[in-house]
Amino acid sequence: MGAPLRSRAIAGSEGAATRRGGSRLVLFPAAIFALLVGPVAAGLLGAALPAFGYLPVIGAERLSLAPFEALFAMPGIWRSSLISLAAGLGTTFVAFLIVAAFIAGWHGTRLFRRLARLVSPLLAVPHAAAAFGLAFLIAPSGLLLRAVSPWPSGFERPPDWLIVHDTAGLAMMAGLIVKEIPFLFLMALAALPQAEAVPRLKAARALGYGRMAGFAFAVLPALYRQLRLPVFAVIAYASSVVDVALILGPTLPAPLAVRILEWQADPDLSLRSVAAAGALLQLAVTGAAILLWLALERLLAGLAMAAMAAGWRFRADEPLRCLAAAAMGLAVFLVLAGIAALALWSVAGLWTFPNLLPAGFTLSAWSRLGEALAVPLANALLIAALSSALAVALALGALEYEVRAGVTPTVRALVALYLPLLVPQIAFLFGLDILFIALRLDGRLVAVVLSHLVFVFPYVLLSLADPWRAFDPRYRQMATGLGRSADAFFWRVRLPMLARPVLTAAAIGFAVSIALYLPTILIGAGRWPTVTTEAVALSAGGDPRAIGATALLQALLPFIGFALAGLLPALLFRRRAAMRAVA
Amino acid sequence: MNEASGKGLHLDRVVIGLAGRELLALDRSIAPGKVLTVMGPSGSGKSTLLAFLAGFLDPAFTATGRVLVDGEDVTDLPAQERHMGLLFQDPLLFPHLSVGGNLLFGLDPALPGRHARRKAVEAALAEVGMEGFFDRDPATLSGGQKARIALLRTLLSRPRALLLDEPFSKLDAGMKDQVRALVFAEAAKRELPVLLVTHDPLDAEAAGGPLVDLAAGKAT
Numbered sequence: 001m002g003a004p005l006r007s008r009a010i011a012g013s014e015g016a017a018t019r020r021g022g023s024r025l026v027l028f029p030a031a032i033f034a035l036l037v038g039p040v041a042a043g044l045l046g047a048a049l050p051a052f053g054y055l056p057v058i059g060a061e062r063l064s065l066a067p068f069e070a071l072f073a074m075p076g077i078w079r080s081s082l083i084s085l086a087a088g089l090g091t092t093f094v095a096f097l098i099v100a101a102f103i104a105g106w107h108g109t110r111l112f113r114r115l116a117r118l119v120s121p122l123l124a125v126p127h128a129a130a131a132f133g134l135a136f137l138i139a140p141s142g143l144l145l146r147a148v149s150p151w152p153s154g155f156e157r158p159p160d161w162l163i164v165h166d167t168a169g170l171a172m173m174a175g176l177i178v179k180e181i182p183f184l185f186l187m188a189l190a191a192l193p194q195a196e197a198v199p200r201l202k203a204a205r206a207l208g209y210g211r212m213a214g215f216a217f218a219v220l221p222a223l224y225r226q227l228r229l230p231v232f233a234v235i236a237y238a239s240s241v242v243d244v245a246l247i248l249g250p251t252l253p254a255p256l257a258v259r260i261l262e263w264q265a266d267p268d269l270s271l272r273s274v275a276a277a278g279a280l281l282q283l284a285v286t287g288a289a290i291l292l293w294l295a296l297e298r299l300l301a302g303l304a305m306a307a308m309a310a311g312w313r314f315r316a317d318e319p320l321r322c323l324a325a326a327a328m329g330l331a332v333f334l335v336l337a338g339i340a341a342l343a344l345w346s347v348a349g350l351w352t353f354p355n356l357l358p359a360g361f362t363l364s365a366w367s368r369l370g371e372a373l374a375v376p377l378a379n380a381l382l383i384a385a386l387s388s389a390l391a392v393a394l395a396l397g398a399l400e401y402e403v404r405a406g407v408t409p410t411v412r413a414l415v416a417l418y419l420p421l422l423v424p425q426i427a428f429l430f431g432l433d434i435l436f437i438a439l440r441l442d443g444r445l446v447a448v449v450l451s452h453l454v455f456v457f458p459y460v461l462l463s464l465a466d467p468w469r470a471f472d473p474r475y476r477q478m479a480t481g482l483g484r485s486a487d488a489f490f491w492r493v494r495l496p497m498l499a500r501p502v503l504t505a506a507a508i509g510f511a512v513s514i515a516l517y518l519p520t521i522l523i524g525a526g527r528w529p530t531v532t533t534e535a536v537a538l539s540a541g542g543d544p545r546a547i548g549a550t551a552l553l554q555a556l557l558p559f560i561g562f563a564l565a566g567l568l569p570a571l572l573f574r575r576r577a578a579m580r581a582v583a
Numbered sequence: 584m585n586e587a588s589g590k591g592l593h594l595d596r597v598v599i600g601l602a603g604r605e606l607l608a609l610d611r612s613i614a615p616g617k618v619l620t621v622m623g624p625s626g627s628g629k630s631t632l633l634a635f636l637a638g639f640l641d642p643a644f645t646a647t648g649r650v651l652v653d654g655e656d657v658t659d660l661p662a663q664e665r666h667m668g669l670l671f672q673d674p675l676l677f678p679h680l681s682v683g684g685n686l687l688f689g690l691d692p693a694l695p696g697r698h699a700r701r702k703a704v705e706a707a708l709a710e711v712g713m714e715g716f717f718d719r720d721p722a723t724l725s726g727g728q729k730a731r732i733a734l735l736r737t738l739l740s741r742p743r744a745l746l747l748d749e750p751f752s753k754l755d756a757g758m759k760d761q762v763r764a765l766v767f768a769e770a771a772k773r774e775l776p777v778l779l780v781t782h783d784p785l786d787a788e789a790a791g792g793p794l795v796d797l798a799a800g801k802a803t
């Protein structure tokens with residue numbers, strides 16, 4: 001995953017003489033702006049109208065506050081909102097704390113490099129698969145308790161504990177935390193060089209600061225500035241997540257986003273306007289979570305300033321460092337072991353508690369599901385291939401425009417890029433669905449792909465932007481001096497030379513699309529089942545073999561994309577040594 | 584001094600400024616096959632001058648004056664129609680193409696036909712003593728070989744002038760003389776006017792032509 005967009009002057013921009021070439025390409029940033037801001041704005045408007053009583057489908061055409069009255073009369077609505085708020089803040093705080101503490105304690109060590117290598121692929125594991133894996137580990141009949149039963153725990157049968165679906169949402173938060181840690185960690189890794197981590201840390205340690213304190217005082221402020229938008233994206237995601245909530249979250253009452261989805265899908269159409277009001281409430285809850293986070297930022301910064309002013313050096317940070325490494329290691333372990341648990345269950349024969357391994361192995365779950373999963377698999381691949389290909393094409397056009405016209409990305413562009421990640425999905429997808437219904441596009445492939453594109457594109461551009469901007473501008477100048485047009489240079493030089501990052505960006509987009517649940521189910525109107533929607537649907541059933549097989553398949557799909565992205569350039573450029581080295 | 588209608592590269596009262604401050608002023612002619620050396624410390628505007636001549640001047644700079652090649656005013660032409668051959672510190676060979684592919688990318692498109700084009704490239708390789716290098720991976724070449732291929736790629740595009748941006752500074756001492764001699768010899772043979780930007784006095788000496796020192800603010 002790439003670093004956040006930065007305002008970086010483009011060295012040797014190509015000036016007036018080639019400005020003409022940029023004029024056609026201006027359509028790309030315009031289209032992208034429309035693509036990112038359009039659906040969010042239209043979706044929020046589409047939710048706001050029914051929320052205030054305008055929903056012609058059910059004959060409601062007068063403005064009123066009735067939907068909100070109905071919403072606030074729903075049982076447990078405040079508890080639902082509170083769970084969502086707590087999940088947003090709690091997930092982000094714990095995940096950020098672990099990532100920051102681990103980087104602070106171990107940056108530059110061998111352990112750090114090893115774990116970094118292990119963490120990167122975890123980003124590609126879909127949330128749902130990770131959540132199922134975690135459930136298979138921590139449930140009362142899960143692998144962790146089996147490992148200590150019957151000795152030393154004394155359990156002969158699974159205890160009657162409510163771990164998964166616990167009412168406080170702790171299991172859900174745990175599932176979110178283990179998945180957000182890789183995201184924040186990789187975002188931080190990309191930002192570390194800009195934060196001048198190495199020299200600053202050296203300077204701080206030379207002044208007698210402990211490793212972690214030196215990092216917190218000297219590096220973290222600069223690092224955090226670049227992590228802010230990704231952190232906000234985590235808050236927005238965790239406070240409005242649906243798939244992880246369905247798999248691990250509380251049910252009575254469920255988090256707000258899950259309830260909105262239930263109202264939206266209810267055959268009683270009058271609940272649509274309640275769902276719309278709920279979408280706006282979700283927006284407020286996520287907004288409140290971000291505001292509270294801002295207050296927390298202030299508080300922590302103030303405490304750090306006070307500690308620094310007092311001259312504290314925190315030299316004895318060894319226990320804390322070990323704790324940070326343990327927490328990071330545990331998070332990685334839970335995802336990896338969870339996937340192993342999925343794999344085990346998918347081929348398990350009879351498997352009674354408290355046996356750590358099944359009595360026998362069988363492929364019956366796979367053969368039983370083989371046929372049922374064919375269409376969802378094909379759908380998932382089709383939607384992911386189309387949306388990631390479109391996203392790459394748009395990103396290439398926009399970046400090429402940027403280079404040719406010599407424009408630098410602005411703060412406005414940066415916020416637009418993050419907008420679909422900062423606004424809770426359910427808040428605008430719900431309204432967008434109403435819009436698509438009005439346009440008779442709901443349930444069509446084009447609508448599903450477009451809704452995926454909104455979420456796929458930001459990640460694709462973020463990953464592609466840095467290698468694109470780092471490309472030596474002298475190549476272009478030299479080629480132009482040879483009399484070659486900008487287009488010829490793009491197709492024959494820049495694109496092939498950047499084949500590896502382009503394919504990696506495509507694989508990232510592919511992985512994002514595979515994992516998307518809400519847009520698929522909402523905009524697809526149930527007509528485009530994918531492995532992800534099938535897996536989440538199975539969570540209500542309780543057939544662990546079917547869940548194991550489906551979720552494992554979901555977890556493996558993104559890696560096909562990454563494998564191809566690694567293999568293709570190696571094949572294409574097998575006789576070019578420098579192309580193998582260029583990352 | 585100002586033979587605007589004659590052969591060669593003419594910098595006609597060129598003044599480049601940044602933020603209202605004059606960076607450099609130059610009024611010079613370079614005859615075909617001759618070299619004008621421009622020296623100066625970093626920040627003196629050497630590279631900016633080359634960017635202006637090649638058509639890549641950053642919009643942050645202001646420039647007045649005209650650039651003429653063999654009497655034709657190219658000041659307002661887009662960069663790809665100026666045919667100013669550029670050579671940089673690094674050879675900048677395309678790593679995804681073979682040596683031959685790099686040269687074909689440079690070869691003047693006026694020469695048609697796959698076969699004829701390959702023949703032309705192979706002949707050019709033979710000329711610099713690199714016969715049979717067509718299918719080689721550029722990453723496997725020595726520094727001197729890379730420099731020669733970079734020069735060849737530029738020459739094959741039939742440039743009307745050569746703009747050299749410290750092209751010898753990264754070569755080791757032995758190679759430097761050899762490549763330098765080759766570049767100047769080829770330029771002389773093809774009657775190309777050359778503008779050389781450098782901070783190495785030995786480059787200036789080898790070029791043998793007039794020298795402009797931007798630091799001193801005056802020409803010698």
